[in-house]
Amino acid sequence: MGRADARRAQGREARRAGSGGTRRLFTWRRILGTFFGLCLLGLGAFAALYAYVDVPAANAQAQKQSNVYKYSDGTLLARSNSEVNREIVDLGVVPKSVQHAFVAAENKSFYRDQGVDLKGTARGVLNTLSGKGKQGGSTITQQYVKNYYLTQEQTVTRKLKELVISLKVDRSTKKDDILAGYLNTVYYGRGASGIQAAAQAYYGVDAKDLDTSQGAYLAALLQAPSQYDWANATPSGKKLVKERWGYTLDNMVDEGWLDQTERDKMTFPVPDSPKAAPGMEGQTGYLVEAANDEMKRQGITDEMLDAGGWTVTLNIDKKKQKQLVKSVDRELESQLDRKNSKVDATVQAGATSVDPKTGKVVALYGGVGATEHYISNATRRDYQPASTFKPLVLASALENGSTTQDGDLIGLDTVYDGTSKRPVVGSDIPFSPQNEDDISYDDPTVRTAMDKSINSVFAQMVVDVGPAAVKKTALAMGVPDKNFPETPSLTLGTMNASTWDMAGVYATLDNHGKKVTPTIVKTAEHRDRTMEPVDGVGGQVISRASADTVTDALTEVVDIGSGREADTSAYDAAGKTGTSENNKAAWFTAYTPELTTAVALFGESTADGGGQVSLTGTANSGRANGGGFPARIWADYTLGALGGGSDATFDLRGVERGETAVTETTPPATPSETPEPSETPSKESESPSASPSETPSEESPSAETPSESPSWTPSGTPSTTKDPEDEEEPPGERPGSEIDQ
Missing domain, CATH: 3.40.710.10 (DD-peptidase/beta-lactamase superfamily)
Structure with a gap:
């Protein structure tokens, strides 16, 4: 055997020796042992995490609500708290078919699951780690936990907390309470948070008056509120939301919540065109301020009002209120030159109109506008009568x-x-x-x-x-x-x-x-207190x-x-x-x-x-x-x-x-x-x-x-002299200071 043959033989022996070592290192026993070890380690870590993470208090944003103000006839006057347009309602107010529409659209197994979707959560964690951003798949419970207890940030820590808290919430909270919390906290677009605000924003009705078809649209909307808002949707967006609406109704049929015959008769409920939420401009701010002041005199604190959730019906008669504004404009403002006359620029008008048999304030004029003149001329007490x-x-x-x-x-x-x-x-x-x-x-x-x-x-x-x-x-x-x-x-x-x-x-x-x-104030209603x-x-x-x-x-x-x-x-x-x-x-x-x-x-x-x-x-x-x-x-x-x-x-x-x-x-x-x-x-x-x-x-x-x-x-x-007018002068004034009629 020559030297070349010897070297080749030595190489073959070395390769055989190396292959045997690898086989000895990666045996099935060792692989399975490592896998189960990692599983045990993961379970231990999860157990520690479960023990460590408590269900936190609700975040402030989730608890914020609007105060809703209405005319005496029940029509909307204004919503306060521009930060969030929300009015929390009890689940019993929402029709059962509408409740089922949301479950059918978002989480068919909601009433049967443990509150989490492990596959969806794992997918969300991986996508977050890889930088792919938000990924769907969360259960209703998880979405409720995210909205009510946590934040909207996309981090692994938040996703893991969401998982643990969802398991705990599902064990300690009734499904109906979870669904109520979800419906009241989720965002629907058009500035509406919660189903009551959404019902008003899209169909101009209260949540209690939604029908099944409308509820299915609102449920379908949640997947992409901006893209699926009918008023702004592209042809593609309209096609997708109609498909999502149909998918929701079909799931309701599958779950036994909707009869197929009734489903076949349904047509897509095109929502109303969006309307700007009433603000505090014009007389509105003066009316709201007067109502709030009266509530405070009755023991409702600033903190209670700021927390929101009040539905306040005023005694203000809508027609009389409009008439009072029209009369001031016609008999006074139309004759003033506020821009060029120094005197006219100083004129402030105020008025209050009352039903003498009941004391109800049926109309009030506070000034040119609450966003322009902040003091209400109707209620100010710095002038003499x-x-x-x-x-x-x-x-x-x-x-x-x-x-x-x-x-x-x-x-x-x-x-x-x-x-x-x-x-x-x-x-x-x-x-x-x-x-x-x-x-x-x-x-x-x-x-x-x-x-x-x-x-x-x-x-x-x-x-x-x-x-x-x-x-x-x-x-x-x-x-x-x-x-x-x-x-x-x-x-x-x-x-x-x-x-x-x-x-x-x-x-x-x-x-x-x-x-x-x-x-x-005619009535002031709140879920937690009364006035x-x-x-x-x-x-x-x-x-x-x-x-x-x-x-x-x-x-x-x-x-x-x-x-x-x-x-x-x-x-x-x-x-x-x-x-x-x-x-x-x-x-x-x-x-x-x-x-x-x-x-x-x-x-x-x-x-x-x-x-x-x-x-x-x-x-x-x-x-x-x-x-x-x-x-x-x-x-x-x-x-x-x-x-x-x-x-x-x-x-x-x-x-x-x-x-x-x-x-x-x-x-x-x-x-x-x-x-x-x-x-x-x-x-x-x-x-x-x-x-x-x-x-x-x-x-x-x-x-x-x-x-x-x-x-x-x-x-x-x-x-040809003027009407007799009275005159008065407080102590210390010189003669000629004023005339009073």
């Missing part, structure tokens, strides 16, 4: 059986001294109010004084009744400011109040003396005779007095005008037998920080007053809200009587019997006509230059 307070002075006089300085019982025919700047008699606090345009009136009756809003008469009446007694009556009737001073100047409305407050006060007069509290709605009508706070006597006086204010811009033959009306300090606010608060409405204009500076400014020159109309824009807005709104008019008339009883029916809720102490007013009421004992000295008293206003409009002089002959 001015002479709209005068009817409360008369109400208190009637309630208390008060008399003049001459001892005459105060009634509508009682005669007072109407001299402008006449100092009040019988008060330790000096007050000499100037009448509008500095006009003096010759022995006006109380009725005439109300028509003309004569300051000197009502300042003296406050003294005759007693400022403390007047304040007590006012607070009982609903004036909110408990800190206003007990001085003669309170006759000019020197306290703070909102249109909401004054609508309630006048509704109390309209309701014959029974306390009316404006309330905007007791406000009772809008309370007890008798002034007697019917007193309330009806004031109403009788206020009818003439509308018929022939300062509020005649609101006069019409289409309805009976009673009301009062008011213009506050320095012309900063103008009011008209009035009522018919069916509707009470307060309208006000406020002068608010456009500079940073706001501040009150004069309304004089609004829409080039001279001095603003309650008998102008506010009265015209009120009249236009009331006519439309009453459907063009009403035959209802005021049922007035006991008018001009001095007696009062005292109840426990009557604020001032009232004598059990008071004499009838004399047939010829006497004038007050002192009626000086002298003007205040050059050094003014602490509350002595004076007049501003009037604009021309028909009015009446003290002698009763027509003149």
Whole structure:
């Protein structure tokens, strides 16, 4: 054998030796041992993972819901919480066939499995490791766990946690509860999370009203919400979703949840076109804010509201609300030049309309728009109600059986001294109010004084009744400011109040003396808690005779007095005008037998920080007053809200009587019997006509230059002066600071 042969022989021996070593290393025994060892290691690791991973608390996003706000007729007003459009509903609300549609589409074995799909989870882990991203195949339980407990991130850790938590949840939770959680947390597209929001977004109905075919579409949609949304789908997407819809129904037949004959009759339910979710623009934000504020007063905290889940039905009448906005636009906004006029730019309008028999707020105007002017002009309390307070002075006089300085019982025919700047008699606090345009009136009756809003008469009446007694009556009737001073100047409305407050006060007069509290929330429902709605009508706070006597006086204010811009033959009306300090606010608060409405204009500076400014020159109309824009807005709104008019008339009883029916809720102490007013009421004992000295008293206003409009002089002959307006000035103001009507 040569050397070459020897080397070849040695190579063959080496190869034979190597092959034998490999066979010895990879024997079946060793391979099986390694496999079972890895399995045991994997089972041990999984057991450790199972023991280590607990079911966590629900994530915050899964628990978030919208608050849903509706008009009184149940139509949608708004949804709050723009972060998530969700309203959680109980599974029992969802029709059984719709429940089955989701199971048929997503996880036919849901009611039989252990909550996991090992093959699908393994595929998802491998795809995640390889960078292929999201992969389907999860069970309903797994999807619920991902949505409710975990996050949407695509990591191996999250997938493994999902597997473990799903097994635990399936063991500890009823299948129906898991399905309910899934339906309420999954995302359907169109910004809708949860089946209730989805039903509204795609078919404009509540979840309880979905039919089987619609439910099958929503179930099919989950595979690809954007691609399968019929409104945006490509022809291919429409074809795929119809196939998925059919697949869902066929699975329902296979599972015995749907009859084949019924299945064959079904046609594809094309969803509605998408609509933008109502936001907080326009009046919506003001309405929602008012409802939330009322709920807070009833014990619902900010945290409860922020968590969502409330369905709040308001007392707001959709038609009346639209009419109020239209009236403000027509009678005010159309005449303002907000861009080019510095005065017009400062004008803010507010209004509240109440049903006097129930207290329901049926319409509210908060301003030009909640996203443009954040303070609601309907509920703000930083302006004075001015002479709209005068009817409360008369109400208190009637309630208390008060008399003049001459001892005459105060009634509508009682005669007072109407001299402008006449100092009040019988008060330790000096007050000499100037009448509008500095006009003096010759022995006006109380009725005439109300028509003309004569300051000197009502300042003296406050003294005759007693400022403390007047304040007590006012607070009982609903004036909110408990800190206003007990001085003669309170006759000019020197306290703070909102249109909401004054609508309630006048509704109390309209309701014959029974306390009316404006309330905007009809019902507020939540799965976990309840809210007791406000009772809008309370007890008798002034007697019917007193309330009806004031109403009788206020009818003439509308018929022939300062509020005649609101006069019409289409309805009976009673009301009062008011213009506050320095012309900063103008009011008209009035009522018919069916509707009470307060309208006000406020002068608010456009500079940073706001501040009150004069309304004089609004829409080039001279001095603003309650008998102008506010009265015209009120009249236009009331006519439309009453459907063009009403035959209802005021049922007035006991008018001009001095007696009062005292109840426990009557604020001032009232004598059990008071004499009838004399047939010829006497004038007050002192009626000086002298003007205040050059050094003014602490509350002595004076007049501003009037604009021309028909009015009446003290002698009763027509003149070209403006309607009489009241004026007031808080302590420390110089004469000439403001006029008030």
